[in-house]
Amino acid sequence: xxxxxxxxxxxxxxxxxxxxxxxxxxxxxxxxxxxxxxxxxxxxxxxxxxxxxxxxxxxxxxxxxxxxxxxxxxxxxxxxxxxxxxxxxxxxxxxxxxxxxxxxxxxxxxxxxxxxxxxxxxxxxxxxxxxxxxxxxxxxxxxxxxxxxxxxxxxxxxxxxxxxxxxxxxxxxxxxxxxxxxxxxxxxxxxxxxxxxxxxxxxxxxxxxxxxxxxxxxxxxxxxxxxxxxxxxxxxxxxxxxxxxxxxxxxxxxxxxxxxxxxxxxxxxxxxxxxxxxxxxxxxxxxxxxxxxxxxxxxxxxxxxxxxxxxxxxxxxxxxxxxxxxxxxxxxxxxxxxxxxxxxxxxxxxxxxxxxxxxxxxxxxxxxxxxxxxxxxxxxxxxxxxxxxxxxxxxxxxxxxxxxxxxxxxxxxxxxxxxxxxxxxxxxxxxxxxxxxxxxxxxxxxxxxxxxxxx
Numbered sequence: 001x002x003x004x005x006x007x008x009x010x011x012x013x014x015x016x017x018x019x020x021x022x023x024x025x026x027x028x029x030x031x032x033x034x035x036x037x038x039x040x041x042x043x044x045x046x047x048x049x050x051x052x053x054x055x056x057x058x059x060x061x062x063x064x065x066x067x068x069x070x071x072x073x074x075x076x077x078x079x080x081x082x083x084x085x086x087x088x089x090x091x092x093x094x095x096x097x098x099x100x101x102x103x104x105x106x107x108x109x110x111x112x113x114x115x116x117x118x119x120x121x122x123x124x125x126x127x128x129x130x131x132x133x134x135x136x137x138x139x140x141x142x143x144x145x146x147x148x149x150x151x152x153x154x155x156x157x158x159x160x161x162x163x164x165x166x167x168x169x170x171x172x173x174x175x176x177x178x179x180x181x182x183x184x185x186x187x188x189x190x191x192x193x194x195x196x197x198x199x200x201x202x203x204x205x206x207x208x209x210x211x212x213x214x215x216x217x218x219x220x221x222x223x224x225x226x227x228x229x230x231x232x233x234x235x236x237x238x239x240x241x242x243x244x245x246x247x248x249x250x251x252x253x254x255x256x257x258x259x260x261x262x263x264x265x266x267x268x269x270x271x272x273x274x275x276x277x278x279x280x281x282x283x284x285x286x287x288x289x290x291x292x293x294x295x296x297x298x299x300x301x302x303x304x305x306x307x308x309x310x311x312x313x314x315x316x317x318x319x320x321x322x323x324x325x326x327x328x329x330x331x332x333x334x335x336x337x338x339x340x341x342x343x344x345x346x347x348x349x350x351x352x353x354x355x356x357x358x359x360x361x362x363x364x365x366x367x368x369x370x371x372x373x374x375x376x377x378x379x380x381x382x383x384x385x386x387x388x389x390x391x392x393x394x395x396x397x398x399x400x401x402x403x404x405x406x407x408x409x410x411x412x413x414x415x416x417x418x419x420x421x422x423x424x425x426x427x428x429x430x431x432x433x434x435x436x437x438x439x440x441x442x443x444x445x446x447x448x449x450x451x452x453x454x455x
Contacts, residue, residue, distance in 0.1 A: 003161040003185045008074035008304045009294050011339030017161045020184045025193070028182050032124045032151035033199045035179030039149025040121055044102045047146055051095035053174035058088040058135070065135065065166055070295040072160040073131045073306040074341065077296050079258060087135040090439070091143050093423035098147035101444045107452065115454040121149035122225075122449050123201030126194050128155045128215060130206050131306050132261045134163035140421070141204045142181055144443035150202065154183045155191055159307050191215075196222050202447040205229070206263070209432055227436025227446055229263065229428060231361050232389030234419065235382045236266035237404065239395040240274045247394045248282035254392065254418045256290050256345060259303040260365035261310075264390035264412075264419045267362060269369040270381050276371045283347065283369075284330045290365075292342045304341040305364055311341040314364040317357055321348060324355035329369065359386050375404060383409045389429035390419045 005014040020028070039047070058065060065087075066080035075083065104116040127141040134156065142152045156164035168183040186194070194200055195218045203219045205212055206229040219226040236254055238247050254266035271279050293300035305311045315335045322333060331346035345365040351358055362368075372378040382391065388410040395401040398415060405413035411429040412419065421427045426437040436446055 001158055001187045003158045005072050005162045006159065006307065007071050008307050008310075008341040009296075011308060011341070014071060014162070017185050020186050020190065022190070022193075025184065025186070025190060028153065028179075028184060029124070029194070029197055029199060031179035032153060032182060033179070035151045035177055036121060036123055036149060036199075038177070039151075039180075042149065044099050044147060047149065048095045048098045050174060050176055050180075051091045051098070051143060051146065054170060054176070055088045055091035055095060057170045057174050058084050058091070061170075065170070067296070068162050068166045069134055069160075072163050073134065074295050074304040075258060076300060076303045077298065079303070080295075083133060083136055087139045090136060090139040090423050094143040094147050094444075097441075098144075098444075101441045102147065104453075110454065113455055115452045118451045118453060119148070119445065119448045120451065121145075122447055123150060124153060124197075124199050125150045125202035125204060125447050126153050126155065126191075126200055128191070128203070128205040128207065128211070129157065131157035131160045131163075132258060132263070134160045135167060136421070137206050138164075138167050140427070140438045140443065144438075145202075145447055146180060147444060148448055150447055151179050152181050153194065153200075154181065155186050155194075156183065158185075161185060192218055195219055195224060200224060202226070204436075204438075204447075207231075212434060225447065227428070227438070228434035229389075229436075229438070230432060230434040231263045231363070232387035232410075232429060232433040233267045233359065233361055233385050234264050234387075234389055234410070235268045235270050235391040235408070237378055237382070237391065237393040237395075238269065238271045238275070238279055239393070239397070239400070240272035241396045242275070242394045243396075244275060244278050244282050248279060248286050250392075250394070250418055251283060252286035252290070255367045256287070256302060256365050257418075259305055259343070260345075261306060261363055264421075266392060266418075267368065268381075268385075269367060270372050270378050271369065272378075273371045273373050280329065280347075280369065287330055287345050287347065290345060292336075292344070302345065302365065305343050306341065308339070308341050310363070311336075311343055314343060314362065314366065317360060317362055318346065318348075318366060321351065321355060321357045321362075324357060325352065326350040326355060326368075353384075361387070375400075378404065379407045383407075386432045387429070388431040389433035390414075392417070392419050 003017040069075040069080035203226040290302040401415040426442040428437040
């Protein structure tokens with residue numbers, strides 16, 4: 001596996017990076033294990049101090065860290081700044097709440113005596129992270145595990161090596177203890193070797209279903225706990241009582257933010273039939289406002305895809321969708337030529353179960369739209385998927401929205417807001433969207449030793 005930074009807007013290579021050697025990997029594992037041993041004898045408060053400093057590092061150097069995201073994976077500079085701020089907020093959340101989450105919990109209703117449940121680290125955690133949110137995805141795993149004293153070894157996506165190094169630099173700048181966080185550029189054999197190491201007690205992956213299957217199988221073979229966040233085909237439900245203009249605006253943003261390269265993006269619009277014509281017209285108007293351009297240009301509203309490979313893959317998928325009977329309601333499916341990875345936004349309809357791409361995740365600015373005659377039909381369409389990561393429901397009747405949300409088979413649902421991860425609530429999926437949870441106190445406990453002490 002080669003690691004290279006290539007600007008997806010113009011296709012220009014920035015830099016190649018060398019892989020870690022096996023000898024260097026031995027030292028990294030030893031150093032990480034040393035940190036683990038030391039951390040288990042250390043007060044949690046000492047580690048929260050480092051997280052406060054790390055939050056400040058990102059917050060005080062927003063432009064520096066944001067530009068790396070724009071040049072490595074094409075994120076709009078405005079969106080890149082937002083990601084840096086969110087990365088800081090995740091670190092600050094665990095700094096503020098880590099001590100509380102680590103407090104023993106009493107269990108006093110035992111038949112004989114009582115107990116307290118203690119929380120501690122378990123060992124090294126390998127984090128295999130994606131390119132679409134190069135900092136926040138890493139912080140979601142690093143911060144809670146650092147509170148536990150679990151060292152993190154990061155294997156980042158091969159197209160964002162400068163972002164991976166930037167996160168490492170941030171950790172180094174605040175004096176993080178040696179071995180607590182280490183970025184590596186590793187090949188597949190080395191990744192398997194890390195998972196096989198008995199000192200490695202956890203594997204956290206965010207990525208594709210195929211990657212999830214491979215890594216989960218390797219972890220399972222070695223009896224190593226894993227968490228998987230594997231994307232989805234999230235729904236954006238629009239009920240018949242909404243403000244159509246507002247719903248269409250949010251629906252567009254929920255699909256086109258980050259060029260549509262968001263696991264929880266609104267990939268399937270499900271619209272009440274009575275307002276479908278008006279909503280579709282409003283949706284088209286909103287889609288037309290997004291213009292592809294240089295992500296470093298403040299006036300650009302639509303970013304390129306992350307790479308030429310991603311562009312070509314999405315083009316192939318869209319061609320199969322159309323060949324399978326779907327129709328284009330908005331946009332031009334003709335591929336954009338040139339060295340860049342731009343992709344024109346599309347709205348598709350007519351995706352039925354016979355379409356070869358029916359359940360496939362289209363990772364880019366391509367939306368599907370469905371009509372539904374009733375709430376029951378909405379649920380039928382929403383749950384007719386092997387995925388279950390997230391979703392959103394727009395309605396003026398909150399109770400109706402809550403009832404529908406409870407019936408959708410997915411990891412999280414928002415009502416009248418665009419779905420986005422928040423530090424205070426658990427994040428994760430069901431079905432083929434994965435298992436395990438990140439963020440909130442659940443993010444602490446995934447790779448913790450949860451140990452009752454009875455007396």
